[in-house]
Amino acid sequence: MADATGEPGWLADRRAHAFDLFEKLEDPDPKGEEWRYVDVRGFDFSRFQPPRVSPEAPKLDPALQAKGVIYVDFATAAREHPDLLREHFFTEVPVDEHRFTALHGAFHSDGLLIYVPRQVEVELPLEALRRVSSGGSVFPHTTIVVEEQASLTFVDRFASDESPQPALCASVVEVTAGRGATVNYISLQEWGRSVHHFQTQRFTGHRDATVRSLAVNLGSAFARTQVESVLSGEGSFSEMLGLYFADTNQHFAQRTLQSHNAPHATSDLLYKGALKERSRSEYSGLIKVLKGAQGTDAYQANRNLVLSEEALARSIPQLEIEANEVRCTHGATVSPVEDEHLFYLMSRGIDRVTAQKLVVFGFFRDVLDRIRVERVRDELSAAISAKVEGAQRLEVAV
């Protein structure tokens, strides 16, 4: 791989090291907390073709470029900004976290580096589109560094056509928000139904930083999304939103971490999901408050709306608190669509599917209202509508 892409030695060495790890590491344990109910033992990696290098280079407004903003692929980053890449690549997420991060470390194929210098505000969202072909694999890496008092919104989109052959995505996202910086990161997982998606996102907020994340799962056969927010600076704030809608036999597993490492930080998490047909979802969320993180304010809620009797949603909230002056609340609910709601709406002339749509939108309302990128909000509304209508009735090939 190293030769083919003309990577510098250090990057090639890291790949080799990651590959060793991948060979050595055990498969994640479905009985452990992190992979509870997700059994990937015996997952056959060999059935996917190796990744192809993405042909498209990211585009950046010259005005931003002039201000020192960097938005490049890893090959360019390795050539033009080697120190920056070395400093931030795989530093937030350890390569040995589990087999899928190791695999990613060995094969990362679509690396993007985004850097915003001090006090520069990037007003319009930057976007990336990640693709995979039928039977293929892709290993997108997103490294975002936003310096002091700077701001950025980034939309990371994962989309492919419906394809007959199973495909694989193992992705890592690392985001660092400097002192007083603001970062909004949105991942839209809209893969075709034969993709297996594994993703780890980690956010680190320094003093008074604001980090907002939105993790969307709509596509794929199976998706495991791990979103971790580390509040490492005093007074930092993290908003973590999740929106998922599973149908047919889709299976989404979501793991979140709110790690309060510094005093007077606030984290506010809301994950909401709807489930149709025989789909499954797991949510497991940990609030961790380290010793010394006094004045922590942490909130966590996971709500599930179940549209069919065969669908299954599980929710496992956890708390680990070592500080003594904290405010933590967490709650989880799994509820069916109320017949009473449907009857009330239908008694006003609204047909059953439209009534369901209203109820589902009503359910997602508070998450949708908190999405700051209007286009994303509209797109998600349309996707939710289509899901309720059952536009994608394809069985998932596993």
Added chain:
Amino acid sequence: MAEKLLHIEDLHVEVEGKEILKGLNLSLDKGEIHAIMGPNGSGKSTLAYVLTGRPGYEVTAGKVLYNGEDILDLEPNERAQRGIFLAFQYPTEVPGVSVVNFLRTAYNSIHPDEPKSAMAFRMYLQEKVDLLEIPTELVDRYVNQGFSGGEKKRNEILQMAVLRPELAILDETDSGLDIDALKHVSSGVNKLASPEVGILMITHYQRLLNYIRPSTVHVLMGGRVVRSGGFELAEKLEAEGYAGIAKEIGLSEEEVAEVEGQRV
């Protein structure tokens, strides 16, 4: 002769295996206002629900014709599209769905021949809001969520005014209203009333009937309409309660005891 707007014959209805309506007869013509009175648990709301198609209400015998059409196999929305409306005794809260959005969707479903754009609907809705003297901000809130008891009832009448039904069933819409709200609600109902519309009002109180004069008053007891008459029947009930009628119609001692002491 023209078909009756609503014709109910020997209607038997079970809920969870228990027979609630036991041979109910009732007919209503366009332009008429009927009141239904009856003790708690006598089956008034059951009648309202079975007419609107609520799941769980099983018709075991009898028929319901609406403009001559058997409606018992129709979905609730199909009945609404034909002009049937129920103002609920206990309106349902629907989280995250705004009144305005809900009502526009409903309006366009019921009047597909004259759909209204978001803007046009907003203006149309405002007219009705002003008419009923409802606080404007209510329509931007989520349906019935956090509404006071009286606001919920007024929101039902707002929906009625917006949707312009041909048969309006009001299930204790007057309960829990203060005197001003009762006047607004009554004027809303009176505005809807026309030679083309039938109204069925379920109530416990003669108070409402002073504002909306019924042409007929029915007494529902033991799952049947046991007495029908004019306004004087309501006055008699207000004065004597239900026990007298219960004895007259030969209900069992037990059944009489059940309604005894229940205020009208």
